[in-house]
Amino acid sequence: xxxxTYTEAAREALTEQMAxxxxxxxxxxxxxxxxxxxxxxxxxxxxxxxxRLRDTPIVERGFVGMCAGAAMTGTRPVVDFMFIDFIxxxxxxxxxxxxxxxxxxxxxxxxPIVLRGCIGIGGAAATHHSGSYxxxxxxxxxxxxxxxxxxxxxxxxxxxxxxxxxxxLFLEHKLLLNRxxxxxxxxxxxPFGQAAVAREGSDATVVxxxxxxxxxxxxxxxxxxxxxxxEVIDPRTLAPLDMGTILESVRKTGRLxxxxxxxxxxxxxxxxxxxxxxxxxxxxxxxxxRLNGAHTPTPYxxxxxxxxxxxxxxxxxxxxxxxxx
Amino acid sequence: xxxDDITLNSxxxxxxYRMMALIRRxxxxxxxxxxxxxxxxxxxxxxxxxxxxxxxxxxLRDDDVVFSTHRGHGHALAKGVSPRAVAAELFGxxxxxxxxxxxxxxxxxxxxxxxxTSGIVGPSILxxxxxGYSFKLLGSDQVSVAFFGDGAVSNGAFxxxxxxxxxxxLPVIFVCEDNMYATEVPFREATRVQDVAERASVSYDMxxxxxxxxxxxxxxxxxxxxxxxxxxxxxxSLIECKTYRTRPHAEGMRDGGYRTDEEMAAWKRRDPIxxxxxxxxxxxxxxxxxxxxxxAEVNATVDEAIEFARSSPFPDPATASxxxxxxxx
Ligand SMILES: Cc1ncc(C[n+]2csc(CCOP(=O)(O)OP(=O)(O)O)c2C)c(N)n1
Ligand SMILES: [Mg+2]
Numbered sequence: 001x002x003x004x005t006y007t008e009a010a011r012e013a014l015t016e017q018m019a020x021x022x023x024x025x026x027x028x029x030x031x032x033x034x035x036x037x038x039x040x041x042x043x044x045x046x047x048x049x050x051x052r053l054r055d056t057p058i059v060e061r062g063f064v065g066m067c068a069g070a071a072m073t074g075t076r077p078v079v080d081f082m083f084i085d086f087i088x089x090x091x092x093x094x095x096x097x098x099x100x101x102x103x104x105x106x107x108x109x110x111x112p113i114v115l116r117g118c119i120g121i122g123g124a125a126a127t128h129h130s131g132s133y134x135x136x137x138x139x140x141x142x143x144x145x146x147x148x149x150x151x152x153x154x155x156x157x158x159x160x161x162x163x164x165x166x167x168x169l170f171l172e173h174k175l176l177l178n179r180x181x182x183x184x185x186x187x188x189x190x191p192f193g194q195a196a197v198a199r200e201g202s203d204a205t206v207v208x209x210x211x212x213x214x215x216x217x218x219x220x221x222x223x224x225x226x227x228x229x230x231e232v233i234d235p236r237t238l239a240p241l242d243m244g245t246i247l248e249s250v251r252k253t254g255r256l257x258x259x260x261x262x263x264x265x266x267x268x269x270x271x272x273x274x275x276x277x278x279x280x281x282x283x284x285x286x287x288x289x290r291l292n293g294a295h296t297p298t299p300y301x302x303x304x305x306x307x308x309x310x311x312x313x314x315x316x317x318x319x320x321x322x323x324x325x
Numbered sequence: 326x327x328x329d330d331i332t333l334n335s336x337x338x339x340x341x342y343r344m345m346a347l348i349r350r351x352x353x354x355x356x357x358x359x360x361x362x363x364x365x366x367x368x369x370x371x372x373x374x375x376x377x378x379x380x381x382x383x384x385l386r387d388d389d390v391v392f393s394t395h396r397g398h399g400h401a402l403a404k405g406v407s408p409r410a411v412a413a414e415l416f417g418x419x420x421x422x423x424x425x426x427x428x429x430x431x432x433x434x435x436x437x438x439x440x441x442t443s444g445i446v447g448p449s450i451l452x453x454x455x456x457g458y459s460f461k462l463l464g465s466d467q468v469s470v471a472f473f474g475d476g477a478v479s480n481g482a483f484x485x486x487x488x489x490x491x492x493x494x495l496p497v498i499f500v501c502e503d504n505m506y507a508t509e510v511p512f513r514e515a516t517r518v519q520d521v522a523e524r525a526s527v528s529y530d531m532x533x534x535x536x537x538x539x540x541x542x543x544x545x546x547x548x549x550x551x552x553x554x555x556x557x558x559x560x561x562s563l564i565e566c567k568t569y570r571t572r573p574h575a576e577g578m579r580d581g582g583y584r585t586d587e588e589m590a591a592w593k594r595r596d597p598i599x600x601x602x603x604x605x606x607x608x609x610x611x612x613x614x615x616x617x618x619x620x621a622e623v624n625a626t627v628d629e630a631i632e633f634a635r636s637s638p639f640p641d642p643a644t645a646s647x648x649x650x651x652x653x654x
Contacts (some may be wrong), residue, residue, distance in 0.1 A: 017492030028506065029507070033582070034509050034582070036344070037508075055482070055510050056480035057513065058446045058447070058476045058515065059481065062479075062481065083443070089445075089447070123366065124367075124428060125366060126366055126367075126427060126428045126429075126430055127427075128430060129367070129430075294645060299426045299427075299640075300365075300425060300427050300428030300431065301365075301417030301419075301426065301428070301640050302365050302417055302418055303417070303639035303641075304417075304425060304640050304642060304644070307642035307643075308645050308646070322495055
């Protein structure tokens with residue numbers, strides 16, 4: 001199969017859908033002729049023109065609120081925030097409006113809007129350009145949250161986002177953007193709420209989010225040489241969250257680690273852990289473990305930045321500790 | 326140069342030249358350091374816009390405060406942060422003005438009124454207004470300055486901040502650095518009213534002027550009037566400065582496609598430092614040797630600062646989570 005980058009795969013999903021659905025338009029800063037700070041829309045302006053690739057002033061609250069109105073009246077806006085940190089200026093529109101309007105209109109109004117942006121720590125981007133924030137959106141009823149870690153997943157999930165009728169957060173970790181992987185040329189979509197078993201194993205289960213997925217896979221390949229047989233699950237979407245696949249794996253392994261670069265408190269690991277205990281306590285052979293980035297604004301200096309994110313050594317240690325419990 | 330200010334003498338004139346040269350040299354060295362991989366994160370330089378920070382801050386006291394942007398090295402230097410502390414911060418070193426936590430877009434030196442540069446567009450305007458509120462409440466005669474780009478003036482923060490400062494007569498100076506582009510988006514495509522001073526005066530009834538942002542004396546004069554107004558309790562002002570950045574939006578970014586070589590060349594001919602230098606010479610305020618001596622001193626200072634940054638230690642990883650909360654409970 002041909003291999004393309006994560007960014008190319010997501011862009012392919014967007015351009016293919018824009019070709020078949022004239023109601024899709026993209027707004028954001030520098031997403032027109034420039035093609036996006038992260039090349040998310042490179043070449044699309046030439047194809048689809050300024051009405052559908054709309055460069056905006058720096059008005060996040062403004063264009064998010066405007067896109068809510070557009071989504072309610074027959075179009076499909078894609079809001080490209082570049083860095084997801086900039087979404088925070090529009091929180092009122094998102095949490096009070098976009099997430100609630102389908103519900104408040106008893107389902108008569110749809111809210112087909114895609115909110116995309118780059119997340120994650122890396123490259124000394126410092127604290128205004130390193131956020132992830134997905135637990136906030138998972139907490140709120142009314143958002144779908146997609147967190148692909150491979151080019152294949154990025155394309156398939158974005159297609160689903162662009163053809164569904166719900167608000168979708170589509171979050172791309174900066175360190176994944178240039179990773180290559182197999183992506184079929186044929187049309188496909190990936191349903192939300194279907195985790196990937198990225199690696200099968202029997203000694204322990206690691207649920208790994210976003211950039212943690214490739215990291216955990218690399219670590220587990222190393223640990224295999226020590227005779228440790230670890231299963232790695234990438235949930236791919238956090239809302240909905242495929243607990244079935246996670247529970248099934250825990251039933252087999254009896255041990256669970258959740259690896260997530262972003263903050264621990266009230267996070268995805270806490271949620272998965274609570275659900276596993278509620279559903280499957282008797283299957284556990286050891287306390288559930290979490291591995292998170294430090295609960296700290298992201299520092300700039302490389303010496304500090306690397307200290308707050310779990311690296312491969314930390315992942316390996318967490319797995320060894322879990323298996324030794 | 327537009328100096329009708331007859332009282333200016335070389336004691337006031339030459340520091341303006343020195344500050345602009347200091348900013349320029351620091352930026353050039355930081356850009357070079359970025360290319361060499363010594364500045365690990367993003368780096369937005371102020372090259373071409375030096376007259377604004379130098380002119381505005383020349384009229385500020387140490388206890389006046391400045392709220393800045395992602396393009397804030399010049400504001401920091403003009404407010405009095407040392408080139409050492411700025412360079413070390415960009416190098417990610419413990420000796421930087423934010424102890425390595427911040428980098429280019431998070432420079433802090435509150436001891437001398439630099440209340441922060443910002444990676445987010447907009448907050449400087451609102452926080453600037455808030456500082457004005459403090460000063461008014463506390464009965465002090467300090468003033469607050471908010472710098473922001475043309476990119477910020479369509480943002481709600483601009484309209485909300487200006488309106489609040491105006492209705493409550495806050496001692497705030499809003500300084501718009503209109504360099505014609507927000508990243509690559511031309512200002513003319515971001516608004517139908519590019520006259521920012523008019524927006525302030527017509528919409529918010531605020532004292533507002535538009536000046537040549539490459540003319541340090543014009544900026545200084547506008548700052549003088551705005552500071553006097555603020556200190557006298559007469560409310561906020563806006564200074565719109567027309568300028569141009571002659572380097573890419575950020576180091577390492579492409580710079581073609583959205584602006585022409587002719588436009589760039591025309592603005593380079595209006596370089597704020599060269600034109601001020603020429604004015605100083607023509608009017609007998611400085612000799613060639615005098616200006617060269619200033620440049621030599623500045624270059625030595627900056628080169629030493631870069632060396633300081635390079636040889637400083639990285640912060641101790643164990644301190645990564647320090648300062649999230651105030652000490653004590
Ligand atoms: C709220 C927010 N949205 C988007 C960005 C990304 N961004 C950084 S700088 C910039 C352009 C700013 O333009 P302007 O205000 O004119 O300042 P200049 O860079 O020209 O000095 C943008 C869009 C941001 N930092 N904050
Ligand atoms: Mg600008």
